[in-house]
Amino acid sequence: MSVIAQKCPHITVNVVDINPSRIADWNNEDLDKLPVFEPGLSDVIAETRGRNLFFSTDIEKGIREAQMIFISVNTPTKTYGIGKGMAADLKYVELCARQIAEVATEDKIVVEKSTLPVRTAQAIRTILTNNSKNIRFSVLSNPEFLAEGTAINDLHFADRILIGSEDDEDGKIAEQKLVDIYANWIPRERIITTRIWSSELSKLTANAFLAQRISSINSISALCEKTGADVDEIASAIGADSRIGSKFLKASVGFGGSCFQKDILNLVYLCRHFELPEVADYWEQVIKMNDYQKYRFSKQIVETLFNTVNGKKITLLGWAFKKDTNDTRESPSMYVAWDLLHEQAEIHVYDPKVSKDQIMKDIEYLLNGNYETEDQKTSILSRITVHSDPYNAMKEAHGIAVTTEWDEFKTYEWKTIYDQMYKPAFIFDGRNVLDAEKMRKIGFSFKGIGK
Ligand code: UDX
DSSP, X not given: OHHHHHHOTTSOEEEEOSOHHHHHHHXXXXXXXXXXXXXXXXXXXXXXXXXXXXXXXXXXHHHHHOSEEEEOOOOOBOOSSXXXXXXXXXXXXXXXXXXXXXXXXXOEEEEEOSOOOTTHHHHHHHHXXXXXXXXXXXXXXXXXXXXXXXXXXXXXXXXXXXXXXXXXXXXXXXXXXXXXXHTTTSOGGGEEEEXXXXXXXXXXXXXXXXXXXXXXXXXXXXXXXXXXXXHHHHHHHHHTSTTTOSTTOOOOSOOOSSSHHHHHHHHHHHHHHTTOHHHHHHHXXXXXXXXXXXXXXXXXXXXXXXXXXXXXXXXXXXXXXXXXXXXXXXXXXXXXXHXXXXXXXXXXXXXXXXXXXXHHHHHHXXXXXXXXXXXXXXXXXXXXXXXXXXXXXXXXXXXXXXXXXXXXXXGSOHHHHHXXXXXXXXXXXXXXXXXXXXXXXXXXXEEETTO
């Protein structure tokens, strides 16, 4: 929304939310305190906030005054009932639709921006039309393809904008209005219009394909480790084929983030629902391979440290699911920590942007989902320490695991770190970001992914 406000000064953008502290954070004078860390975002907010971008908790006013409403609430994986652990929980979307229907006094275009499984637009429309007093609602689907850490650039120079609309006259008029907004900065040929279900399913498919590439290269990383091939060499060799392309072939400890796993689970759920078990199993394997990759990494740490990490200090460098974000949703680091905590390790964490509070919340979230006893919980929580200084985090460690690819890790005084560690000093580079040769020269016992 801030980029729309930036590129369209003639449009007023109101962002409304029920959470007052979140809105207060977005209104914070200190732009370093915005609730989301995203390179370039504070500049966009500085330019637009108070000009044509406003943050408020007055949802009803927001609905009444808008000609177009973007539903951008979260759609987490269901944690209860039918479809538990797989289907998207559409509770928040439905509540939004009901509130719009209740409050609106004139025609509205409602845009679904949240990632939703196919056919949700129809559900939104049914709720809107059944609850309103002769008001016309058009529903559009406009999935978001930005990636965290590069969001502003992805929005400024989008590969494509996708808009799905209903196949009738109203739908086409609404579609044109949204096209006109993006056309302020996106070349028209990059704005793709489709039928609404194709648009909804395209988002799930794009994420499934991207995640599949990572699981594919990660599966090969396991084979490389057995055979003496190098996965990065393979990635650049195959990526040079223009049919394959070079992006998203970086082997890693596994993919994380709020989208890939959730969207694939949704796709799998949809396939099962439509009685396509073979298709469901096909896509589910992408997730299984990712779980295997995370587990394989932790297992390698335990095996290399002479089959026990009990009481040993293991330092995780990075907690965010990728660099340049403070988002930790589904971060592989969290699962590596979880495995090692169950092996009785002492886990020390340093991340340049993730707060201690968030790290503890993530572990508690895993604890709550796994029905540990109170004693186990206390023991696990007592064995995790969060640091604000990376050198302290690594002092007297038995092993270091790089779980996020933050650039600053490359610039550390690695000789000093080596001198202060127990020997042999192990590094497990889950992102292949450190210079293996340099590390080995210093004296580290160094293991990368797929090497
Ligand atoms: C993703 C999609 O890229 C984006 O289009 C969609 O809108 C939302 O989901 P995001 O989750 O923000 O974006 O990050 P992305 O850059 O795709 O990375 C996802 C995960 O895959 C990260 O954990 C990342 O470290 C990992 N990854 C990515 C790899 O392990 N290897 C790669 O080659 C690329």
